Amino acid sequence: MLKLLSWPLLALALLAPAQAAVDESDLLPVDEAFVLTHEVEPDGNIVLRWDIAEGYYLYRHRFAVEAEPGFRLDSVVWPPGTPHEDEFFGKTETYRGSVTARLLGAPEARTARLALRYQGCADLGICYPPQKRSLEVALPDGMAVAPAPALPIGLPAGPSSPLLPGAAPPSGGVVDAEPLPPEQAFGVEAIANSGGELLLRFTPAPGYYLYRDKTRLALRETEGIALGVPGWPEATPHRDEHFGEVMVYFDQVEVPLPLRRARGEAMRLVLDVEIQGCQTDGICYPPMQRVLDIALPAADPASLVDPVALAGEERAPASGGETLPHAGLALLFALLGGLILNLMPCVLPVLSFKLIGLAESRESVAAARRHALWYTAGVLLSFAAIGLGVLALREGGQALGWGFQLQQPAVVAGLVYVMLAVGLSLSGLFQIGAGLAGAGQSLAQRGGRSGDFFTGVLAVVVATPCTAPFMGGALAFAFAAPPLLALAVFLALGLGLALPFLLIGLVPALGRLLPRPGAWMETLKQLLAFPMYLTAVWLVWVLAKQRGADAVGWVLIGATLLGLAGWALGQAQQRARRWGLALGVAALLAAMWPLFAVSALPAAPSTTAQRSSDGSxxxxxxxxxxxxxxxxxxxxxxxxxxxxxxxxxxxxxxxxxxxxxxxxxxxxxxxxxxxxxxxxxxxxxxxxxxxxxxxxxxxxxxxxxxxxxxxxxxxxxxxxxxxxxxxx
CATH class of the missing domain: 3.40.30.10 (Glutaredoxin)
Known part of the structure; x- marks a missing residue:
């Protein structure tokens, strides 16, 4: 039972939840999701009604009505909507079930023509583009009055919602035209300014715009040439409801792109360009790919660089970003970065535990080898799990980085439990035996393959808040590389972290340098409980920053229940109290509830929301x-x-x-x-x-x-x- 309970906690510590993919085929056609009908009241007012399918809703602020000649529109009466916190528009109001609007005015002809605009979404997480409908309303005889100018009435049309999650909605006026094909909406051209520079031209059609920072450039495999940093002109700041503050281009821009060349002869280049943009107050397009074939003239010999200087450079710099290392260099950097991680303060306490385990096996070469290999397996499989999680989230369109799981409050609270449980075990309150191997058996008692394995797991868990030199370039390469190569970088990082103890376990001469086993190990083991307690305190502080004082209260309740579980298990282990196991399991199960409570709390205000005391x-x-x-x-x-x-x-x-x-x-x-x-x-x-x-x-x-x-x-x-x- 205890072994089963330990697995969810370790999985929680390694990976954050992934967002499930949404299939557009599950959506109803828009006119079935929002069924529009109308009627004319005896006094000449027009009533519009939308019947909204279950699981769908309409935005109140996205309605607009305009009457053409034939009906004098004085005002529109909308019912209040339901308050809604929207991921695209923020605080807004929505309608579910049905909504009825009364158009107050007077007929001017036998037929009234209305132009309607509205927008809605499905609870699946996909929003329809803004809808436009032309409606003809037959008016009863005898209602016509003297003509009067048409008056457009409606709630302000705010920014549009994207067609799919992950696209960014712009703000602006209503666009009457249907969306253009991508090739017509966004033009991309390139010519060679000289042998050392390309000139790119991006041309959004009127009523469209491009994101500057969603543009990616990649030069197809060409020996002796690499892309420099694009010279982006000044862009227009834009508040995007999904991406936040972004920079966009509404008009044509020209971007110089320098080249670094080790070969001077004329050649042809193939440039892959990825762009993303939106129709103003219309749909947002998914990322679009263009392939440009460019005739490059010969370069000035004086401008050529040493071929060695180009070795290891990535051919796809991201809009102004630094170049990434070559695959071989990335693997080397990952190995060195993992090796340096052993010196980081977040990892040192766990390595002290491993030192105890190796010291215990000093007189047995086979035992030392077993310790080292199982510890290495725990490290490598943990890094592989993180790598696979990164790849899965990347394929799902998520943007994330190193340590991303610590952005999840439930993960942080789970790590508080892990550190506290290890500390209590080291203090002697209870022994983490084979049944609770998931928390790291070798941290508290002698021997055991599972203990060595999960010591490696715990080492990776505590390493994720740290970034060591050489890791940046390697991880940047991994987050953009093909899946197999990206996974290789994560494994190289893990091998670097495990390498010192792997060498000690496999090379007997190094193992003999370790101190002899003795009573000092038990004393050190108890002393090492206190870094675990301090780590738990630090994680509680992080949780307070993420979710505020309520989260601290919940996790302290959970920690108290975890302490009760540890004491009860200790009673069962040390004094054979039968009730101890039952009470321990019950308390451990009860301690899981605060994790769910913490994850449901709203985010606390950002620590940088106001000017800080450091002047930032x-x-x-x-x-x-x-x-x-x-x-x-x-x-x-x-x-x-x-x-x-x-x-x-x-x-x-x-x-x-x-x-x-x-x-x-x-x-x-x-x-x-x-x-x-x-x-x-x-x-x-x-x-x-x-x-x-x-x-x-x-x-x-x-x-x-x-x-x-x-x-x-x-x-x-x-x-x-x-x-x-x-x-x-």
């Missing part, structure tokens, strides 16, 4: 664009409360006097983005700069040039020099 302002694309238009240096810090590396940098560098002086000397604006919870705007910024997680630090120069990405681990000298360079 909350990040938004509009704030960044405004500061850059003003010619200011901008320092962008993307952080999260669960990111250990972020907090270490903020404590040691970004809150220091040297940083404050450098910011003041350069007249820089400090923008901070909080990724503690899911935030599409911050995710988009990370993608634009080739990052798959936080921390991310970018310094934008005063002259409007490209931003400079700083290393994951900061020093005063690195930040000060970057700010000095940016103001020149």
């Amino acid at each position: 302002e909350p990040y938004s694309a509009a704030a960044l664009a405004e500061a850059r238009r003003a010619g200011r240096v901008v320092f962008v810090n993307m952080t999260a409360d669960w990111c250990v590396t972020c907090k270490a940098n903020e404590k040691s560098v970004l809150s220091g006097a040297a940083f404050a002086e450098a910011m003041q000397a350069s007249g820089a604006v400090y923008l901070k983005g909080d990724w503690t919870n899911v935030d599409p705007a911050i995710t988009a910024f990370l993608e634009d700069h080739g990052a798959v997680g936080v921390p991310l630090y970018v310094v934008f120069p005063a002259d409007g040039g490209d931003g400079r990405r700083l290393p994951t681990l900061l020093t005063d000298a690195i930040v000060t020099q970057a700010l000095e360079d940016a103001r020149r």
